[in-house]
Amino acid sequence: MTERHGEPGPTGDTAAQSATAPAALRFSHVGKRFPDGTVAVTDVNLEVGNGEFVSVVGPSGCGKSTLLRLAAALTRVTEGSVEVRAGTLGYVFQDPTLLPWRSVRKNVELLAELERMPKAERRQRAVEAIKLVGLSGFERHRPRALSGGMRMRVSLARSLVLRPDLFLFDEPFGAVDEITRERLNDELLQLFLARRFAALFVTHSVSEAVFLATRVIVMSPRPGRVLGDFPIPFDYPRQPQLRFSDDFAHVAARVSRCLRDPEV
């Protein structure tokens, strides 16, 4: 059912690594049926290797978010199994989900606080993460004083504090404008290169998926299953101009075609 579009090429070294390294996340024949009878996903087989960035695209309601919730054990599989071999899990939601009564710094410290990290250490890590997402100077601001893009950066910094080995992204940049989204994509790739986490990134934007990922997974309408698995043949670091190249357009077109006409 799943077609492999070529072997991981010699181009992306991360993609090559993933063939040998043990997977950070593995879905085997995963199915999820909700109590109301809705089947969200069925027979999903998917691996995210260490240091691999996998994007998932698919029509709305195809169970992309359900995959992430299954990976994070926020909900249980009804068929198959999910294996997570990552020490710490980072989860970035569609909304920034900041606590409006906390300042930027206190929001960034939240997860570390819940993990009972000593105060001095979490403070230091928070300052570092805030710097990493370019929000130094905004530590004392409340979320409502920030723009949508800045809130998303805070949400990212909040997870970075835990130094996760596996990052789950649930359409994190779906609500920001195109220019901000592209800038956030560039920044996310820099973080990815600096920290080398494994990532499963759900989005409905094909160009975002292709620009970020070492592999793009295409899912079918509900019940979601994997239709295609496209290795992305571009080296990191990727320049913003990559988006305008013919090669990029070509890869994106193949992904889009698979998304639109699954039968072809």
Place this chain on the structure above:
Amino acid sequence: MTASGEAVDRVRATTAIGTRQVRGRGGRWLGYWGPPAVVFVLFLGAWYLFSYVVLDADRRFLLPPPQAVIKVAFLDPDNRSQLLSALGLSTSVALAGLVVSIVIGMATAILMSQARWIERSVYPYAVILQCIPTLALVPLIGFWFEFGYSSRVIVCILISLFPIISSTFFGLQSADQEQHDLFTLRGAGRVTRLRKLQLPAAMPAVFTGFQVSATLAVVGAIVGDFFFKQGDAGIGILIDLYRARLQTEQLFGAVILACLLGVVVFWFFGFLTRRVVGGWYAAYNPPS
């Protein structure tokens, strides 16, 4: 990797708002206080109209004019001290009742938020408590608990408890699912979730409940007093007394004090709300 563009924009936006505020301060002040002042003047006008035009001199005692109320009720030292000590007693009863209501009400709401079965077993009775006619209950409370200070406080609690329970319970559920997921992912327990997510998120609703309950507690203090007709005189007993003696100037004086107490309590809690949640809760910071 910078947000400097956005940063500059923000700084500019803040400065722009700042200048506009400075320029419009006089107009703003008038816009804020003008409308209620106009209503107050109209109200006084209607009062005078009734006292002097509608009522003839023989029947003027039914609605004495404002200056007569002030002269008899507040400028006469004996009457004033009688009213003020009654006001002190009623205030103390109302505040004691409110404090107990807040403690019991919040504890009940927190328990209700912890398990569905607790909610289902407690909430209907909280609603029933709110629906029992106070008039029926007040004399009974007097028989059961004597007619002293504590009975008055109990009446206050009965009247002011429900809004605390319902608003706190509502507020505790206002954190959204993804915020809860965030806590679930890090294995947060009930207490942590309550302390770091649900209670802070509930604060706007909780304080709105305080505000409503505080004014009800004032009503409760006066109603209890009015029906008991025994013990030290609060505002309620004085109102009953002045009514019986047709001392309408003092009667109106007592009513004015009762209203003032309610308004002050309401304002105080509004002020407290803005202090506590005004920094982050959008409803208290309308976009300028």
